[in-house]
Amino acid sequence: MIDIKNLLLEVPSLTINRITLHLHDHEYFVLLGPTGSGKSLLLDIIAGAYSPESGEIMLNGRDITHERPECREIGYVPQDYALFDNMKVIDNLTFGLRVHGVSHHDAYQQLKRLIKTLELKDLLQKRPEVLSGGEKRKVALARALATSPKLLLLDEPFSGLDQNLKDRFIYELKRIHDEYGIPTIHVTHNRIEAIELGDRVGILQHGTLEQVGKFDDLINAPKNEFIAKFLGIENVVNCRELNRYLNLPEDTTVAFTPEDVILLIDKGNGVDGIPVEIQQVIKLEKSLMITGLLFENLIKIKSNAKFSINGDNIKIKIKKYRRIL
Amino acid sequence: MHSNKKTPKTISGSISFNIIVWTTSILFILFFIVPILRLLLYDSPRYLLSQFLSPVNLEGIKITLLAATVSTVIVVIFGFPLAYILARYQFIGKKMIDAIVELPIMIPHTVVGIALLLVFAKSEPAGPLLSRFGLSFGYSMLAIVMAYMFVSGTYAIKTMEEAIKSVHPRIELVARTLGASQWQVVRMIIIPQISRSILTGGILSWGRAMSEVAAIMIVAPYVIPTYHQIAGIEVYNQFVSTGMKGAVGLSAVLIIISLIILIVLKVIQYQKIFYMPGVER
Structure with missing residues (x-):
């Protein structure tokens, strides 16, 4: 069990800003954040590279805040x-x-047993320099x-791997976590890893832990526009006219994915939908990606490719949206 | 194990660029090599051998090699902590320390000799301390070694500093999270990883020490009680007393010895034996 309380550290380009985090036994925690958000710095502090200015780190009830690595x-x-x-x-x-x-x-x-579990037997006599990226990762793990x-602290464990290798590694990491049960903090900028692996997910921005929870909870109720966008909800709109359509209070910010939008077919007698002015249409393999203006807010809409677009204006319905807290 | 892979051909550049680059390089190499060749071929090999076997020259070479080797070992061992500090720590006055380390390269070496005398000669501040250990500075091997250390230490320290910088600090952090102390990290990871650079720094320092004359002329123009001199001063003496012919013999011998040792060290430097495992089985 790990308890991090009010961890504060200022470095020239970044501040780890009073981070508080509690990890249960056996928990797999994924810390999501863009490049430069302080993910690696936080791991470095937990590992013992830096002493925080204030706050504490307790590991299984033991204060390790200022202990040597x-x-x-x-x-x-x-x-x-x-x-x-x-x-x-x-x-x-x-x-x-040995040490x-x-x-x-x-x-x-x-x-x-570990060598067998991670299938490392054939690599044992090799030098690190001749290993592939995937093999190096397994050895480091x-x-x-x-x-x-x-x-266990994992810093971007899948970066630079191709998709096949990444899928295999995610499977292996899950298996190892189940087998060894070591509480893990895995930092990444990739939300797919959070979905696949995280018991809970935390979002870090500019050294501040913005929101913590199960991935589904975060995506259903993102705390702010940054989190919504970072979790893949591309459309975040704060617009009085839209809120009127959705029967929401005037200053509400709503977030929805391109898939949450339904295009309404006008069969000549007009439809009652939200008007969108089309800016760009890109044909994907099985769908259309439409970029349009919704009351002067740029949004993205994903639609069935069979749908034909006539003219510059369409009507839409938003089947699912989240209110930003 | 030799690799069968050929080095791929690089894309050829412009002809004028290549002509200028190659001509300049060849001229520079000639500038280095012609005077040395002229010196080596000035007289017969038999004469060179007789010069090598002359007791005075032999003793001079011995003193020079011994003092240069001892000073190199000392600057590498005692320079390592300083190189580590400069590579790893940030502190107030670091730039000043860095400048001090590089200062010996700038100072005329006669000045180095005088400065050392002003600290370690019998009547100077550190003289009594040396006397307490039964040592005296002027006209001693100790003075030669210390002067060599002063003029050559920079090369070992700076080379090791750059090499330590090339080992990412995170490697040290990971080793320590695995339970290694800082001593174990240095012994099992840093030193093995930078062993080639340590040797390179040692070679540079050793070479610099071997070539030093001016500082030694001040602190120990000869060694008491044997009255032997380092080879560099002996060359000067022979040039002054017997002219070119006398000086050329010892000079050629010095060049040959330096060349042989340099080649041997370079070969060792690029051998796999310097790719040491962290811990012996």
């Missing part, structure tokens, strides 16, 4: 893997146990798990 019992897989190039894969894997005084032979015996940490 080697005393924290945290496994860390950075984005660039940080494999030790001067050692073979096997020496990378056994490193954590604790375990002999190389005993360390290898202890890690046999195994190395972090080797010392049985109380918390």
Whole structure:
């Protein structure tokens, strides 16, 4: 169990702004945020690279806020893997146990199960420099798990992998998390990873943890426009005329995806819908992506490709929308 | 293991560019090599051998090699912590420290000799301290080693600093999260990863020390009680007393020895043996 309270650290370009976060046992927590939002810096603080100016980090009831990294019992897989190039894969894997005084032979015996689980046997005698990106990632993950940490930190573990490899890795990571049950903080800018892996998700922006919850809860009730857009809800509109159509209070901001919009077919007698002025239509494989002006707000609409567009104006209905809190 | 892969041909550049780049480079190489070749071929190999075997020259070469090697080992070992601090820590006055490390390159080396005397000579501040350990500075091997350290330390420190910078700090952080202390990180990761650069820094320092004469002329023009001199001063003495022929013999011998040692070190530097594992099995 990890408890982070009011964590504050100012570095020249960024402030980790009083972050409070509680992780349950076995929880897989995904921290989502754009580049430069402070995700990696937060992991660095938790791992022990920096001492925060204020706040505390408790791991299983122990205050580790100002402990040295080697005393924290945290496994860390950075984005660039940080494999030790001067050692073979096997020496990378056994490193954590050897520095604790375990002999190389005993360390290898202890890690046999992990090596089997992650299918690393064929890589053991290789140097990190000859491994592929996926293999490096597996070695870095195994190395972090080797010392049985109380918390696992994963920094963008899938960046740079192609989709096939990413899918396989997500599956493997799920399996390993189920097997070892180590609470994990996984930082990424990719919401698909959050959907696939996260028991809960946190959104970080400019060093501030904006919202925490289950992914479905966040997407149904995003706290602000940034979160809505970051979670893939492309249309965020604050417009009096639209709110009148939707019977909402005047200053309400609503968010909806391009798929949430239905195009209404005008069969000549006029339809009662929300007018949109078309700006651009792009033909996709099975659909149309329409960019249009909804009372001077640019929105995107995804529609069935069979639908033919006549003229510059269409009428729409928004079948599902979220009110931004 | 040798790779069968050929180095791919680079895209050819413009002819005028290539002519200028190659001609300038060749002229520079000639500028380096012609005087050395002229010196080496000035007399017969038999004469060079006789010069090498002359007891005075032999002793001069021995003193020079010994002092340069000892000073290199010291600057590498004691320079490493300074290189680490400069590479890893941010602190007030860091730029000043950096400038101090580079200062010895700028100072005329006769000045270095005088400055060292003003600290370590018998009547100067650190003189009594040396005396307490039964050491004296002037006209001693200690003075030669210290002068060599002063003029050559910069090369080892700066080379190691750049090499340590090239090892990402996050590698150290990860190693420490795995339970390694800072000492273990340095011993098992940093030093093995930068071993080639340590050797390069050592070679540069050693070469610089070998070539130093001016500072030694001030602090130890000869060593008491043997009255032997470093090879560089011996060359000067022979030039002054017997002219070109006397000086050329020892000069050629010095060049050959330096060349052999440099080549051996360069070969070692690029061998796989410097790709050490972190911990012995």
